[in-house]
Amino acid sequence: MRPFKANGWHLLLLVICLALILPVLFMVANSFKTLQDSYHTMWQLIPLHPTLKNYQTLSRQVALLRLIWNTFFMATLVTLGKLSTGLLAAYAFQYFHFRGKKWVYFAFVATIFIPFTVTMIPNYLVIAKANLLNTALGVALPQLCDATGIMIFLKAMAKIPRSLIESAYLDQIPTHRLLMNIIIPILRPSIISIGAIFFINSWNEYVWPTLILKDKSSFTLPLALQNYISSEGGTNFPLAMALATIMIIVPLVIYMVFQRYILNSISNSGLK
Amino acid sequence: MNSNKQQHRVLTLLYLAPTALILLVFIIIPIIYTLYLSFFDWNLIAPTKNFVGWRNYLTIFTDPVNQKVLLNTLGYIGLLLVLNFVIPYVISIIVQFFIHKMQGVYKIIFFIPSLFSLVVGAMVFAWIMNPVSGPIALFLRQIGFTLPNWTNSGGLAIVMLCLITNWKVFGYNFVLLLTGLGSIPQNLIDAAQVDHIPKWRLIWDVVLPLNKSMAFYVLILTIVQGLQYVFTPINVITQGGPYYGSSNVLYHTYLNAFVLYKTGNASALAILTFVIFLILLFLEIKFVEGRDADAPI
Amino acid sequence: MKITTHFRKTAFLVAFLAALGGLLGVGGASQVQAASKVVNISYWHVNAQTQGGAAVDDLVKNFNKTHPNIQVSAKYNPNMYQGLMQNLQSAQASNKVPDIVQVGWAYTNYFGSNFKYLTPTAAQSKFDKNSHFITKNFTKRTLSFAKDSNGKLVGLPYSLSTPILYYNKTMLDKYGIKASDLATWEGVSGAAKKIKAASGNYGLYIQEPGDTWAQQAVLLSNGAKIIQKGKAAFDSKKGQAAYQLYQDMVVKDKTALHTPWAQGMDAFVNGKVAIAYTTVAQASHVKSSVNFDVQAITSPHFKGQKAVVPVGGSMLAITAQKTAQQKAAWVFEKYMYDNSSLVTWSKGTGYLPPTSSALKDPTFKSYVNDNPMLKPAIAQIDTAVPWTSFPKNGLDAEQTMIDARDKILAGSSVKSTLKAAQEKINEQQ
Incomplete structure (x- = not known):
């Protein structure tokens, strides 16, 4: 039975x-x-x-390696930004005490709930004014923080036993050392897993980069895909699928390498 | 003592400043600007804006198209909850408690669609599910059925669009819920088995309540992220049609903002959406964050 | 622990370098201008790789090679003219507009009344005083396509397309239907019934993009008018009759397919729809995708009426604000109208060249002979009318017409839907 x-x-x-x-x-x-x-x-x-004609046509029409590099560079920039700002902010929320902490946290988390249609145009205007149009930094700048990272790190930090932190205070270990040498290693699985997710999401991003990147030489893969979708002339489906297949390679590799972390500890701290 | 406090304050500022600055400039200020714009009639580039007070908000509730869109949004939320929350939850319970092999394999495979861009997903599904000439339609015709033309029925289009979103999100939500279930102490499960308590009772009376906070988190995430995710398939396939049948409040905001350039309308819709989300956020903080005894907030 | 610290250090270092790289514009085109007066201008187009993108790149590359003191960079805007207009809005809001753009016909009035641009006549008199470039190359009729509701010439017509009737000759032959049967819409309806009864396939698909171009052609071909004296006028007996035929095919007879554009054309290419009414720009995609004999004829008309179609495509408009850029844009624009440029353009996009000399060009003529589906499109140009662009709130008006189409094809009463739509549009005119 x-x-x-x-x-x-x-x-x-x-x-x-x-x-x-x-x-x-x-x-x-x-x-x-x-x-x-x-x-x-x-x-x-x-x-x-x-x-193999589709792939051959693609390699002729677009600079594939350049595209992959641009996308990789952008995604790395955004991921590192989100991780560092997220860790710093989570640390502050967890271990510092200040007035209005609740409200600041509320404000940060509320940003997850703001639809992109609201932020698209004002952000574009800011980036344009700062003369960062058509640059990788221009795309990355508004995306250097992600409140979901803060939430996840906060959860993970909350699981670290108080006793460990208190003994660190007693030993007069400065804050940044505590963060770098103790907390981050403990949080490593969370960092890796959420970092991989940030990377993959940024890799596939296209609405915002379309506004900012103008020259073909600075395109990312999702933007190049747009070049093959045409309502007016009809979409060449196999050609678009070839590009889509190329697009999936890096995320797939990252997934295969880090899947142990991604699948096991999205919310655990992996405390040993 | 004072310098310590000062140092402490400086440190706090330093740690929070990067995040606060970026979120302020790129997210919080735009929403305030949007609130401002919602009281005007503008097309984004005309040199003067027309002040119209609360008219845009009144239109939201009186315009029949807006009403249809709001109703659709409820439909979307319901469907997304079933597909992206209930079903992954049931499956995660099955994987955690009812089978004893291959759990890792399932996790790995389920998660793969999450690696894809939704644009690709929408394109592939639109091709496969073409109601007249797609492979599914042809196959069904061989066995005597016809695939209904989901592109020209609002309800069916919503179902299809939610399924596309579900394809991508299923694995992610499944893994989240599974992790939550996994953190339930094994000795509870073992004790229940020793006492011969049937599995279903155990799940209903013990596991679910213990997993409440993770479940609620995924629930809120499903609604908020789901509505944002489903935007891409709508944009690629139906553009909100037929006659707004597959449009929801997020897509309609986009239509007003970037197709019709009715900035005032779009802003009012955006603020309305944001307010609804804020309510969800409040519930989330109350039920999820508040549960954690160690939580700093 | 050591490894992690090292990792962290490296990570911060990389981030710092990345930020630096970003600031220096790595991954983006940096604009290092030589001391000499090289004018850089940007050209915005909507041509995806599979619809003339390669042609645009070739034209621009060639221009840059032969004009060392003007360098053009082309930007592709996804989502056709609507997408370009969106990007243009953002650009205008931040004061960083491109120099020359393609403006879809539906946006003539919206563009004309909201954006800053230099009219072709002004450009010609400013930079080319004694030439008659405009009158030499364009007929009055062609120029009328690019005039706004005040009669002002906003840009120069660049891409011209007309809707044509593609049909699956293999399938039609099988069921004894001749091309001549498809000369009238009534004939098309009859043929569709025959096809459905004999094979179960759909008879007809009329394109349903984010505009009502093809539906307007159907109405116009029954003698109805879309706009008259600046007001919507499609709710007439003739307009209602035209839409009624269409609705009957979709709702009553179920011989016409009602589905978004991409799905509909895929169904036709797959041999599940016998006849497709869509733009000539799809000709090369259709030709290379089908495995049956596909041909095209001119738009049908209703019995007793003449076939009238609105022209599709776009015009080139100069949005540059400074004189140096305007002059460079004008030079580039003229180059784009060279016979050889237009033939390259036409081959790549399937659009028809807007100048009579390009139409007579032997290279183009041999291209048409190799692609006979272009012939009916060309034949219709002389009788084409401008695509309707309402003077005020044109975008809203187009959306109202799209909504009316969706409602009618879902079964709503043709009379009351058209009436309501017309009233709604006219309220805002």
Whole structure:
């Protein structure tokens, strides 16, 4: 009876896996199809006339390596920014005491709830005035903080035993040493996991970079993808899928390397 | 003693300043500016703005299109809750308590769609689910069914758009909830087994209440992030149509702001959305943050 | 612990370098201007890689090579003319406008009354006093497309397109339908019924983008008017009859497909819809995607009426504010109208060249012979009318018409929907 029940659950879970992964396979399969095949052999995951033409066209039309570098650079900048500001702010909330702490925290967390349509244009105006249009810093600047990072680090810090902190105070260890040498190593799993998530989200970002980046040489991958979606002339689906497949490589690698952290400790501190 | 306090104050400022500055300049000030703009009639570039007082807010509640959009938003929230909260929760309970192998494998696979850009997801799903010529439609036709034309029905379009968002978000929410379930002490589970308490009772009476705070966090996240995420598929596939059938308050704000350039209307809608979210935020802080005995806030 | 500290240190170092790099514009095009007077101008277009983007790049590269003292940089704006207009709004709000842009016809009045620009006639008299560039190259009719509601020429027509009727000849032959049957909308309706009865496939798909271009063509081809004396006038007996035929096909007979543009065209290419009514700009995509014999003919008309279509595409407008940039933009603009430039442009986008000399150019003519689906589009240019652009609140008006279309295709009464839409638009005129 028991193994039968368990198999029933496994069947359900496998169906879910299939539903989630099939679109991915579809995307990759189409990247190796010709335009005609993509229309007329839709249900076939193995291309009838497999071709590398899409990838060749892409490498001819766009500077792939440059695109990947631009995207990587941008995502790294944003991730490092979010991590550092998040850690500093969380530390302040956890271990400092000051008046109005509740309100400041409330204000910070409220920023998660502000829709992007509100901030798009005013931010654009600020970046334009600061002459940062078309630069990586211009894209990254408004995104250097993320209150979700603060919330997560705060949760993780709360799990660190008070006794550890108190003994550090007794030993007169200065704040930044406490942060760097004790707290951060303890929080390492959280940092890695939330950092990976920040990176992947920033990698796929396109609404804001579209406003700021103007020259092809500064484009990121999602912007380049826009170049292949055309309502007026018709979208070349396999070509777009080839670019989409290229887009997924770095996030996939990061995921494979850090999945242990991402999947196990999004909210735990991994305290040993 | 004073210099210590001073040093302490300086330190506090130093640690909070980068975050505070960036959030202030790039998020908080824009929302205040939006509040200001919501009392005007403007098109973003005309040199003069027309002051109209509360008219934009009145329009929100009296314009039938706005009413439809607000109703749709409720529909979206309901559907998102089921797809992105209830279902991942049920699945995470199954994975945690009802099977004993391959948990890691499932976690890994479920999370993969979260790596994708929603633009790609929307494109792939729109292609696969083309109601006339997509592979699903063709397959169903072989076995005698027809895929309903979801693109020209508001309700079905909302379902499809939520499914696309669900594809991406399922893994992430699943992992969050699973982590919460995992932090429930194993000895409780073992004790229940020894006492022969049926699993369902255990889950309903013990596990769920213990996991309440994580669950509530994911619930709020589902609503807030869900509405923002579903914007991309709407933008790529239906543009809010047919006749606002798949539009929600976030997309409608975008339509007013960047398609029709009715900045005043858009600002009022944005403020309304923000107020609703703030209420959710208040509930979240009360029920989630407040639960943690060690919480500093 | 040592490793983590090291990691942290490295991380901060990288962040610092990154910020520095960002400040120095790494990853962005830095504008190092030589001491000589090189004028840099920016050109905004809507041409995705698959719709003329490559052609734009070639034209710009060639221009930069042959004009060393003017350097043009082109920026692609996703989401067509709507997307470009959005970006232009932001640019104007921050006072950093591009120098020359493509403005979609639907935005003629909105652009004309809200943005600062230099009219072609002003540019010509400022920089080219004795040339008759404009009158030499453009007919009065073509120029009328680019005039706002006050008769002012806002820009020079650049891309011209007309809607044509694509059909799946393989499928039509199978069921005994001839192209001549499709000369009238009534004929199209009949053919669609035949197709549906015999094969279960849809008979017709009319494009449904974020505008009502194709639907306007249907109304105009029944003798109805969209705008008259600055006010909406589509709620007439003729307008209602035209929309009624369309609605019957979608709702009653279920022979016409009602779905967003991308889905509809994919269904046609996949052989599930027999006839597609959409822009000539889709011709090369359709040609390379289908596995059946696809052809195109001119827009149908209603019995007893003439076929009238609105022209699609865009004009080039000079938004540069300083004289040096304006002059450079004018030089670039003239280059874009060279016969060879226009032929390259047309080949890349599927748009029709706006000058009669380019149409007569032998390279273009041989291109048309290789792509016969362009022929009906060209034939319609001489009778095309400007795309409706309402003088006031044009964007709202277009949205109202889109809403009316959606409502009618969902089954609402044609009469009352058109009436309400017309009244709503006219309230704001």
